[in-house]
Amino acid sequence: MNxxxxxxxxxxxMPFGKYEGRxxxxxxxxYLGWFAREGFPRGEIGRLLALMYEIDHNNLRDLLVPLRSKF
Structure with a gap:
C-alpha cells in the first residue's frame, strides 16, 4: 500500500453508482462489502475501494480521522 x-x-x-459524489x-x-462479493472495478478506483473495504472490515476507520483535518 502506498x-x-x-x-x-x-x-x-465515488465516480459512479448509488453513492456517486460521496x-x-x-x-x-x-456497499463496500457488496463490491468485495461481486468484484471491485479495475484500476485505481477498484484498488482504493478494496483498501477502504479492508479498513472498514477491520474497524480501522479512525485511522483516517487525522488525515481529514490536514486538508
Whole structure:
C-alpha cells in the first residue's frame, strides 16, 4: 500500500453508482462489502475501494480521522 492511497480515500469521491459524489472514506460498509462479493472495478478506483473495504472490515476507520483535518 502506498501512503498516498490513504490521502486519496479522504479526498476522492465515488465516480459512479448509488453513492456517486460521496468521499470514498465515507462509503457505507455494506456497499463496500457488496463490491468485495461481486468484484471491485479495475484500476485505481477498484484498488482504493478494496483498501477502504479492508479498513472498514477491520474497524480501522479512525485511522483516517487525522488525515481529514490536514486538508
Amino acid at each position: 501512503p498516498d492511497d490513504l490521502l486519496a480515500l479522504v479526498n476522492k469521491t 468521499l470514498l472514506a465515507d462509503l457505507p460498509g455494506h
